[in-house]
Amino acid sequence: MTAVLFDFSGTLFRVESTESWLRAVLRETGVALPEHELVQAARALEAAGALPGGAAPVELPTDLAGVWAVRDESAELHRAAYTGLSRRVRLPDPALHDALYERHMSPAAWSPYPDAAEVLRSLRERGIGVGVVSNIGWDLRPVFREYGLDAWVDAYALSYEHGVQKPDPRLFSVACEALDVDPRQVLMVGDSRAADGGAAALGCRVHFVDHLPVARRPDALRPVLDLVV
Structure with a gap:
């Protein structure tokens, strides 16, 4: 060879665990979330497959199937696929979905x-x-x-x-x-x-x-x- x-x-x-991912973003953005709600949200994000490098979606939404299939062919498609999955989960601030995506690109993740x-x-x-x-x-x-x-x-x-x-x-x-x-x-x-x-x-x-x-x-x-x- x-x-x-x-x-x-x-x-x-x-990549870090889904819970670590969410905790880091909440800490960085100063958004507070009760512990039981944080754990529930992390589980929901993991089931959704929202963390790049993490678990695959348990169930892929039909409207995201097309972009999911080619998500790695461009930066725009990749962001659209993963933030689309993240937004299936209700979070206290809609801006957190983009913050989560940005976090996974950090070396700290x-x-x-x-x-x-x-x-x-x-x-x-x-x-x-x-x-x-x-x-x-x-x-x-x-x-x-x-x-x-x-x-x-x-x-x-x-x-x-x-x-x-x-x-x-x-x-x-x-x-x-x-x-x-x-x-x-x-x-x-x-x-x-x-x-x-x-x-x-x-x-x-x-x-x-x-x-x-x-x-x-x-x-x-x-x-x-x-x-x-």
Whole structure:
């Protein structure tokens, strides 16, 4: 293998819990909400699938199905999809829906998996190219910079910047071209068989990890180092 491509959410980083997300926004905006109402609202937001990188909607509203299917193809579609889901939940101030969306783009909303830095650094030391291929509607590079992981990433292929989302092979091809590598000598690491598995169409080898909370997945990325030998 000459390069490894990584997914972002659920692979290298994990977003905060829905309750933490809501608490942070209420604190930042100075909006007070009784504890039992806060917990209920957090549960409703999670069921709605309103947190990008969090749980999928339990039931996708018919009027949002179209935008949901292509949500990662542009920043506008991404915002429309997730704020549309958020607005299904009644909050004390309508402005909170936009504030919630803004919060999830903050580095503070994300935590790297415990072994992410070690694995990325080790790959770089071996001369293996590293790329990040993500279905996303905003620039995640500041998150990598905040946690010092950007030093180990050579290229980013973000869906909203190219108007195409995984599993479309074109997004993986963008990353391979940026790294100047043959896809047949590339390993794709992700948590979604439906999305990340699309790399196989180019001839990439694919390895999956579980999308678990950070504390419950301390070393799932380390096997990658054995796969590139």
